[in-house]
Amino acid sequence: MSTPPIPTGTFYGIGTGPGDPELMTLKAVRVLRACPVVAYFCKRGSRGNARRIAGAFLTDEHTELPLVYPVTTELPVEHPDYGRQIEEFFDRSAAEVAAHLAAGRSVVALNEGDPFFYGSFMHLFLRLAGRFPVEVVPGVTSMAGCAALLPTPLTMRDDVLSVIPGTLGEEELVRALGTADAAVVMKLGHNLPKVRRAVRAAGLEARAWYVERGTMADQRMLPLAEAPEDGAPYFSMVLIPGRGLRR
Numbered sequence: 001m002s003t004p005p006i007p008t009g010t011f012y013g014i015g016t017g018p019g020d021p022e023l024m025t026l027k028a029v030r031v032l033r034a035c036p037v038v039a040y041f042c043k044r045g046s047r048g049n050a051r052r053i054a055g056a057f058l059t060d061e062h063t064e065l066p067l068v069y070p071v072t073t074e075l076p077v078e079h080p081d082y083g084r085q086i087e088e089f090f091d092r093s094a095a096e097v098a099a100h101l102a103a104g105r106s107v108v109a110l111n112e113g114d115p116f117f118y119g120s121f122m123h124l125f126l127r128l129a130g131r132f133p134v135e136v137v138p139g140v141t142s143m144a145g146c147a148a149l150l151p152t153p154l155t156m157r158d159d160v161l162s163v164i165p166g167t168l169g170e171e172e173l174v175r176a177l178g179t180a181d182a183a184v185v186m187k188l189g190h191n192l193p194k195v196r197r198a199v200r201a202a203g204l205e206a207r208a209w210y211v212e213r214g215t216m217a218d219q220r221m222l223p224l225a226e227a228p229e230d231g232a233p234y235f236s237m238v239l240i241p242g243r244g245l246r247r
Contacts (some may be wrong), residue, residue: 009037009106011097011132013115013125015139016053019216019235023140024053031137032057035108037100039065039093041120049235050110065100065107067093094127101132113142118165118186142237143184146214149221152241155182159242166191166238173198182242188232195238199224204240212236 012031017023032038032054042048047066058064070085100107115121115136125134143163147154155161162180164173166187177183177198185195199208210227213219213235224238 007104008132009101009104011101011124011128011134012106012108012137013111013119013121013134014108014137015114015119015141016050016110016112017140018113018142018145018214019049019053019219020145021053021056023145023215024057025137025139028137028139029057031135032108032110033059035106036061037063037065037105037107038110039067039097039107039124040110041067041069041093043069048110050112053112054110063100063105065096067096090123090127094124097124098128098131101128111139113145114139117141117143142214142235143186143239146211146221146237147184147239149211149214149219150209150239150241153244154184154239155242156244158245158247161242166195170194170198174201177202177204177240180240181245183238183240185238185240188236188238189234190231192227192232192236193229196224196227199238199240207243208238208240210236210238 012035014028014031015025016028038058040048040051042051070089097107097109109121109124111119111121113119115138128134159181162176162183164176164183164185166173166185168176173195183204188195199205205225208224209221210224210232211219211221212233216235
């Protein structure tokens with residue numbers, strides 16, 4: 001008699017929210033507690049922000065699978081070695097997760113904010129979807145967490161919201177901002193000076209806010225005009241509330 005095949009595990013991508021552990025959803029916590037293997041991205045010497053957020057819900061029964069980036073800020077993203085190392089790293093990470101899934105162990109991948117909103121989870125999803133059952137548990141986005149700190153709603157009435165990556169070229173940023181009623185500029189870091197110039201060129205600086213580490217204990221918010229000159233932490237963004245237009 002042949003041995004029945006081992007059913008594969010399910011791969012879950014869960015959003016841990018933007019930083020405050022209390023912003024994790026009930027479903028995210030339930031799935032996390034039920035999965036035997038917990039994977040998360042981190043840099044060398046750190047367990048990562050997603051692991052920190054979800055730490056209170058992990059137990060000794062969980063098998064942790066840290067996926068340690070080979071390079072973060074040591075090389076510029078446009079360097080050819082950066083892309084090669086990162087893609088090889090994601091291939092290896094997907095293979096590690098796949099080994100657990102093939103053995104019948106479900107795996108949860110932690111993701112800051114929401115898995116499908118600029119989330120690192122997408123690199124595993126693109127490599128494993130179609131091979132294993134996958135379920136995405138949405139989370140509170142970093143954008144929503146930071147917008148909650150504003151002194152005015154981010155969007156009202158017929159405002160159209162534009163979400164813009166700060167990695168775009170300066171002219172592209174100016175064009176994107178120029179057509180936006182309300183805007184969120186993500187991925188600041190060393191792009192902050194360029195983003196500030198683009199916001200000013202688009203005539204939006206008076207409405208622009210800089211938010212750093214929103215919902216975390218050391219969060220801060222200030223007008224973009226008063227933001228740091230040289231650069232910003234990874235967990236930061238620029239938000240430009242709309243004016244509540246009616247069309």
